Amino acid sequence: xxxxxxxxxxxxxxxxxxxxxxxxxxxxxxxxxxxxxxxxxxxxxxxxxxxxxxxxxxxxxxxxxxxxxxxxxxxxxxxxxxxxxxxxxxxxxxxxxxxxxxxxxxxxxxxx
Amino acid sequence: xxxxxxxxxxxxxxxxxxxxxxxxxxxxxxxxxxxxxxxxxxxxxxxxxxxxxxxxxxxxxxxxxxxxxxxxxxxxxxxxxxxxxxxxxxxxxxxxxxxxxxxxxxxxxxxx
Numbered sequence: 001x002x003x004x005x006x007x008x009x010x011x012x013x014x015x016x017x018x019x020x021x022x023x024x025x026x027x028x029x030x031x032x033x034x035x036x037x038x039x040x041x042x043x044x045x046x047x048x049x050x051x052x053x054x055x056x057x058x059x060x061x062x063x064x065x066x067x068x069x070x071x072x073x074x075x076x077x078x079x080x081x082x083x084x085x086x087x088x089x090x091x092x093x094x095x096x097x098x099x100x101x102x103x104x105x106x107x108x109x110x111x112x
Numbered sequence: 113x114x115x116x117x118x119x120x121x122x123x124x125x126x127x128x129x130x131x132x133x134x135x136x137x138x139x140x141x142x143x144x145x146x147x148x149x150x151x152x153x154x155x156x157x158x159x160x161x162x163x164x165x166x167x168x169x170x171x172x173x174x175x176x177x178x179x180x181x182x183x184x185x186x187x188x189x190x191x192x193x194x195x196x197x198x199x200x201x202x203x204x205x206x207x208x209x210x211x212x213x214x215x216x217x218x219x220x221x222x223x224x
Contacts, residue, residue: 034212036215043203043216043218046212046214049211049212089154089155100145100157100212103154104154105154
């Protein structure tokens with residue numbers, strides 16, 4: 001089955017700096033890659049996603065890049081703010097298996 | 113409804129009792145997922161439904177766990193003879209066939 005590895009497990013950055021979270025996956029049939037943000041005590045929220053026919057997608061301060069050959073994708077947050085502090089999960093979706101597999105999460109702390 | 117709803121929001125039970133958790137997905141969403149999240153941990157996949165059928169039950173931890181979905185809508189997750197290690201937040205999510213699922217608020221289960 002699909003295996004998704006996520007790094008780092010924790011990340012601390014100063015306000016205004018950039019943050020990058022990386023995920024690798026094993027199943028070459030994976031074709032959809034969402035990212036979720038989970039604030040303390042709340043449910044995961046979809047923040048951005050990318051499909052396998054696209055290499056990069058940007059939404060304001062958030063961007064996701066995908067390298068299908070290397071089977072990895074990354075979340076980039078620029079100009080970080082304290083409200084970006086949360087746990088971020090990557091995920092992969094394999095259409096044939098119809099299963100969403102999550103990474104282990106990255107705890108991002110943005111300090112003043 | 114506007115979002116995924118789950119009930120109850122909190123459930124405290126005694127070891128050995130059975131519990132039933134309910135999920136109402138977003139209307140029209142054909143895919144439904146159950147995940148489990150222990151405190152400070154990641155998202156553990158339990159089961160996935162496409163319509164009323166469950167093509168992937170691989171995540172159910174033991175035969176004490178079962179789930180069903182009726183009418184392509186409401187789903188119930190049943191845990192029989194609960195154990196303390198079953199304590200966690202149980203999250204339900206729904207999506208259109210190939211999209212990032214929307215999560216419900218979760219049911220916090222505490223087994224005493």
